[in-house]
Amino acid sequence: MFANNIPASNLIDPHLSYVREVTPSADGCEDCLRTGSLWVHLRLCLTCGHVGCCDSSPNRHARKHFHASGHPIIKSFEPGESWRWCYVDEQEV
Numbered sequence: 001m002f003a004n005n006i007p008a009s010n011l012i013d014p015h016l017s018y019v020r021e022v023t024p025s026a027d028g029c030e031d032c033l034r035t036g037s038l039w040v041h042l043r044l045c046l047t048c049g050h051v052g053c054c055d056s057s058p059n060r061h062a063r064k065h066f067h068a069s070g071h072p073i074i075k076s077f078e079p080g081e082s083w084r085w086c087y088v089d090e091q092e093v
Protein backbone atom coordinates (compact mmCIF):
# COMPACT_ATOMS: atom_id res chain seq x y z
CA MET A 1 0.00 0.00 0.00
CA PHE A 2 3.05 2.28 0.26
CA ALA A 3 4.46 1.45 -3.17
CA ASN A 4 3.17 4.55 -4.92
CA ASN A 5 4.57 6.94 -2.34
CA ILE A 6 8.26 6.05 -2.58
CA PRO A 7 10.26 9.01 -3.94
CA ALA A 8 12.35 8.13 -6.99
CA SER A 9 15.55 9.17 -5.17
CA ASN A 10 15.08 6.35 -2.65
CA LEU A 11 14.99 3.63 -5.29
CA ILE A 12 18.14 1.70 -6.07
CA ASP A 13 19.53 2.78 -9.43
CA PRO A 14 18.92 -0.07 -11.92
CA HIS A 15 22.16 0.83 -13.71
CA LEU A 16 24.10 -0.53 -10.73
CA SER A 17 23.59 -3.93 -12.37
CA TYR A 18 26.34 -2.84 -14.82
CA VAL A 19 28.91 -2.61 -12.02
CA ARG A 20 31.63 -5.31 -12.16
CA GLU A 21 34.89 -6.13 -10.44
CA VAL A 22 37.24 -4.05 -12.58
CA THR A 23 40.95 -3.41 -12.86
CA PRO A 24 41.84 0.19 -13.82
CA SER A 25 43.13 0.29 -17.41
CA ALA A 26 45.82 2.91 -16.71
CA ASP A 27 47.24 5.25 -14.07
CA GLY A 28 45.87 8.25 -15.97
CA CYS A 29 43.23 8.98 -18.60
CA GLU A 30 44.13 6.38 -21.21
CA ASP A 31 42.86 8.53 -24.10
CA CYS A 32 44.73 11.65 -22.94
CA LEU A 33 47.90 9.60 -22.46
CA ARG A 34 47.58 8.48 -26.08
CA THR A 35 47.18 12.02 -27.44
CA GLY A 36 49.41 13.83 -24.96
CA SER A 37 46.50 15.86 -23.56
CA LEU A 38 46.06 17.05 -19.99
CA TRP A 39 43.22 16.24 -17.61
CA VAL A 40 41.85 17.65 -14.36
CA HIS A 41 40.35 14.67 -12.51
CA LEU A 42 40.08 10.95 -13.27
CA ARG A 43 37.00 8.73 -13.43
CA LEU A 44 36.92 4.92 -13.47
CA CYS A 45 34.30 3.02 -15.49
CA LEU A 46 32.87 0.37 -13.15
CA THR A 47 31.82 -1.89 -16.02
CA CYS A 48 35.12 -2.34 -17.88
CA GLY A 49 37.83 -0.46 -15.92
CA HIS A 50 38.35 2.31 -18.50
CA VAL A 51 40.06 5.32 -16.92
CA GLY A 52 38.89 8.62 -18.37
CA CYS A 53 38.94 12.30 -17.49
CA CYS A 54 36.14 14.31 -15.86
CA ASP A 55 33.78 16.94 -17.26
CA SER A 56 36.12 19.70 -16.03
CA SER A 57 38.83 18.33 -18.31
CA PRO A 58 39.12 19.62 -21.91
CA ASN A 59 38.40 16.24 -23.51
CA ARG A 60 35.82 14.72 -21.12
CA HIS A 61 36.87 11.21 -22.02
CA ALA A 62 34.90 9.53 -19.21
CA ARG A 63 31.65 10.95 -20.63
CA LYS A 64 32.72 10.08 -24.19
CA HIS A 65 33.38 6.53 -23.01
CA PHE A 66 29.83 6.37 -21.64
CA HIS A 67 28.39 7.55 -24.97
CA ALA A 68 30.58 5.14 -26.96
CA SER A 69 30.17 2.06 -24.77
CA GLY A 70 26.90 2.59 -22.90
CA HIS A 71 28.61 1.89 -19.57
CA PRO A 72 26.57 4.10 -17.22
CA ILE A 73 28.37 4.07 -13.84
CA ILE A 74 31.72 5.64 -13.02
CA LYS A 75 33.57 6.06 -9.76
CA SER A 76 35.96 8.82 -8.84
CA PHE A 77 39.53 7.64 -9.43
CA GLU A 78 40.95 10.40 -7.22
CA PRO A 79 42.76 9.37 -4.00
CA GLY A 80 40.43 9.46 -1.01
CA GLU A 81 37.25 9.80 -3.11
CA SER A 82 34.82 6.89 -3.47
CA TRP A 83 31.60 8.42 -4.80
CA ARG A 84 29.90 6.88 -7.84
CA TRP A 85 27.96 8.62 -10.60
CA CYS A 86 25.30 7.44 -13.04
CA TYR A 87 25.54 9.24 -16.41
CA VAL A 88 22.05 8.13 -17.41
CA ASP A 89 20.33 9.57 -14.34
CA GLU A 90 22.91 12.34 -13.76
CA GLN A 91 23.06 11.59 -10.05
CA GLU A 92 25.24 9.98 -7.41
CA VAL A 93 24.45 6.33 -6.82
Ligand SMILES: [Zn+2]
Nearest residue numbers: 013015086089
Ligand atom coordinates in the same frame (compact mmCIF):
# COMPACT_ATOMS: atom_id res chain seq x y z
ZN1 LIG B 1 21.15 5.17 -13.31
Ligand SMILES: [Zn+2]
Nearest residue numbers: 029032053061
Ligand atom coordinates in the same frame (compact mmCIF):
# COMPACT_ATOMS: atom_id res chain seq x y z
ZN1 LIG C 1 41.06 12.27 -21.17
Ligand SMILES: [Zn+2]
Nearest residue numbers: 045048050071
Ligand atom coordinates in the same frame (compact mmCIF):
# COMPACT_ATOMS: atom_id res chain seq x y z
ZN1 LIG D 1 33.48 1.06 -19.65
